[in-house]
Amino acid sequence: xxxxxxxxxxxxLAAGLGASLPAExLAAGLAAAAQPQWALALxxxxxxxxxxxxxxxxxxxxxDLVGTLYRNGPALFRRGDTAVNHWFDGDGLVRAFAxxxxxxxxxxxxxxxxxxxxxxxxxxIVQPGFATPARPGAQVGSADDTNAANxxxxxxxxxxxxxxxxxxxxxxDMATLATIGPVAFRPDLKxxxxxxxxxxxxxxxxxxxxxxxxxxxxxxxxxGGALEAGQMIKLPAASYCHDFTMAAxxxxxVLQPWLHEKAxxxxxxxxxxxxxxxxxxxxxxxxxxxxxxxxxxxxLFFFHLGDGWEEADGTIHFDGAFDSSPLFAVxxxxxxVEGRYPRSERPMLRLVSLHPDxxxxxxxxxxxxxxxxxxxxxxxxRPTFHVGGYQPGRPFARSIGRWDWQAGRGQAHDFxxxxxxxxxxxxxxxxxxxxxxxKARATELHMMRADRLTDGPVASFRADVALPHSxxxxxxxx
Amino acid sequence: xxxxxxxxxxxxxxxxxxxxxxxxxxPATLTVTFTVTDAPTGQIMLSLYDNEAAHDxxxxxxxxxxxxxxxxxxxxxxxxxxxxxxxxxxxxxxxxDGKMGMTPFGMPTEPFAFSNNAQAVGGPAPWSASNFxxxxxAAATSITIR
Ligand SMILES: [Fe+2]
Numbered sequence: 001x002x003x004x005x006x007x008x009x010x011x012x013l014a015a016g017l018g019a020s021l022p023a024e025x026l027a028a029g030l031a032a033a034a035q036p037q038w039a040l041a042l043x044x045x046x047x048x049x050x051x052x053x054x055x056x057x058x059x060x061x062x063x064d065l066v067g068t069l070y071r072n073g074p075a076l077f078r079r080g081d082t083a084v085n086h087w088f089d090g091d092g093l094v095r096a097f098a099x100x101x102x103x104x105x106x107x108x109x110x111x112x113x114x115x116x117x118x119x120x121x122x123x124x125i126v127q128p129g130f131a132t133p134a135r136p137g138a139q140v141g142s143a144d145d146t147n148a149a150n151x152x153x154x155x156x157x158x159x160x161x162x163x164x165x166x167x168x169x170x171x172x173d174m175a176t177l178a179t180i181g182p183v184a185f186r187p188d189l190k191x192x193x194x195x196x197x198x199x200x201x202x203x204x205x206x207x208x209x210x211x212x213x214x215x216x217x218x219x220x221x222x223x224g225g226a227l228e229a230g231q232m233i234k235l236p237a238a239s240y241c242h243d244f245t246m247a248a249x250x251x252x253x254v255l256q257p258w259l260h261e262k263a264x265x266x267x268x269x270x271x272x273x274x275x276x277x278x279x280x281x282x283x284x285x286x287x288x289x290x291x292x293x294x295x296x297x298x299x300l301f302f303f304h305l306g307d308g309w310e311e312a313d314g315t316i317h318f319d320g321a322f323d324s325s326p327l328f329a330v331x332x333x334x335x336x337v338e339g340r341y342p343r344s345e346r347p348m349l350r351l352v353s354l355h356p357d358x359x360x361x362x363x364x365x366x367x368x369x370x371x372x373x374x375x376x377x378x379x380x381x382r383p384t385f386h387v388g389g390y391q392p393g394r395p396f397a398r399s400i401g402r403w404d405w406q407a408g409r410g411q412a413h414d415f416x417x418x419x420x421x422x423x424x425x426x427x428x429x430x431x432x433x434x435x436x437x438x439k440a441r442a443t444e445l446h447m448m449r450a451d452r453l454t455d456g457p458v459a460s461f462r463a464d465v466a467l468p469h470s471x472x473x474x475x476x477x478x
Numbered sequence: 479x480x481x482x483x484x485x486x487x488x489x490x491x492x493x494x495x496x497x498x499x500x501x502x503x504x505p506a507t508l509t510v511t512f513t514v515t516d517a518p519t520g521q522i523m524l525s526l527y528d529n530e531a532a533h534d535x536x537x538x539x540x541x542x543x544x545x546x547x548x549x550x551x552x553x554x555x556x557x558x559x560x561x562x563x564x565x566x567x568x569x570x571x572x573x574x575d576g577k578m579g580m581t582p583f584g585m586p587t588e589p590f591a592f593s594n595n596a597q598a599v600g601g602p603a604p605w606s607a608s609n610f611x612x613x614x615x616a617a618a619t620s621i622t623i624r
Binding site for chain 1: 579580581582583585586587590597598599600
């Protein structure tokens with residue numbers, strides 16, 4: 001419906017007014033007038049961003065913070081008179097913020113996917129996605145033809161992996177960000193789904209899953225990204241899982257009641273919310289994937305979970321950003337592409353505890369939170385770093401927080417109403433992450449002390465460009 | 479994930495093929511030239527259909543064949559066809575095991591294609607996009623498998 005209106009509107013414009021004014025100027029003027037300030041978070045990046053320095057705003061780059069922050073997120077939503085139908089369907093742009101010698105260099109390149117090639121040639125959005133329908137000219141021979149490679153980027157085996165969830169990881173060159181191509185961890189795993197949130201042990205070993213209906217394929221990779229083992233397991237429900245989690249000895253798959261009930265394109269049209277079925281939590285022994293336990297929770301909706309930890313008595317804890325329904329995924333995120341914000345997001349930080357007697361308990365931090373990140377290791381409780389400060393009236397987060405479940409308290413830094421705050425990642429004693437400054441209309445990079453968030457950033461840098469909201473990324477120390 | 483299921487359906491239609499000579503009745507002969515791009519080895523396995531129902535809903539092909547790939551090309555000839563509309567589903571059996579390679583989720587791992595080079599959109603190209611005329615002793619078509 002949204003696209004029909006958009007298309008009708010631009011046709012009306014071309015017919016009625018286009019003759020008297022240059023079309024581009026007209027479109028730009030209208031876009032500026034109609035769009036809220038935050039629409040910068042879903043702006044279009046026309047081309048790769050050549051390397052350039054950032055301007056230092058205040059503070060000094062910490063001497064022990066040398067390396068690169070890689071981030072990924074959708075950055076092209078519109079082509080010609082077409083647009084994607086959902087925030088999650090834009091082309092992935094991988095950004096590298098290289099920190100060294102007191103300064104920061106930025107470069108960014110789109111992942112060169114089949115989807116991007118087909119749509120560049122067509123000059124239109126034609127490929128189906130999470131919620132975008134296939135249009136005339138679509139070519140879908142495999143899931144990877146719809147792979148936006150736009151969700152996360154990790155480093156493994158000397159290269160970057162740009163991740164999506166319903167298709168392959170895409171390898172990229174760490175220095176140039178040139179796309180190498182889709183990764184098949186074994187010839188028969190070509191094009192298999194690979195979630196955007198692999199879990200990494202202290203040893204460097206990587207675990208991940210890929211989902212198809214009621215089946216999960218469990219990948220165990222070496223620190224270098226080579227397949228050590230792969231195994232299929234059956235799930236009790238065909239839930240949507242954007243993320244899973246891991247404790248020292250277990251993989252944990254949270255099966256929310258947003259169920260894949262129909263094979264149809266785009267993907268989201270086959271999903272049904274069934275809160276009466278509750279949420280099931282599948283706990284799998286990493287040493288023997290057939291050893292499983294199932295716990296039950298009330299209906300919850302989530303995208304992201306924090307790392308898990310286990311107590312001596314076998315109790316497993318993990319947190320996550322939980323909402324009460326998938327309405328943001330179904331209605332909120334599609335509207336963002338149009339510059340509308342019909343529905344407030346209320347992701348709440350909650351702790352799930354799975355007890356040896358089979359009971360599952362929920363605890364509330366009492367704060368809004370998304371993009372939880374932990375400093376690594378699964379042998380005990382870790383602080384959860386998160387974005388937060390969600391408020392009615394404007395989408396996206398405006399603060400960075402830290403929550404300690406043991407102490408039952410947190411701290412936060414509010415960047416202010418003019419900032420959109422993206423995920424921050426731990427880097428030793430530091431947290432590093434990006435914001436979009438809506439006043440300056442520019443992307444900023446900030447470093448904070450992980451134990452003193454309330455001090456605000458120790459240093460801040462500003463790019464000469466505003467990049468749209470990214471999802472996830474990785475710090476790679478030099 | 480949806481794609482997985484839709485393409486599984488595509489695969490079923492490309493089930494392992496036994497060489498089945500066409501009933502030599504009609505006056506038309508079809509020559510199909512395949513060009514492959516992934517590997518210069520293996521064989522092409524193809525199914526030829528003569529009606530929409532069989533093609534789109536998992537019915538029987540009128541002919542099936544396996545032809546070797548040599549220097550990136552393969553040629554299949556089907557004599558004795560009745561003049562009319564036909565469509566082809568084919569895959570490049572790169573490892574020559576006579577089967578479409580599959581992932582644990584039942585997705586194809588070997589390249590496939592359809593006549594008219596019609597595009598798959600979450601499933602096999604439909605008859606409406608892939609059918610073509612076979613109308614004489616020297617009918618020919620070509621398919622690129624990438
Ligand atoms: Fe995510």
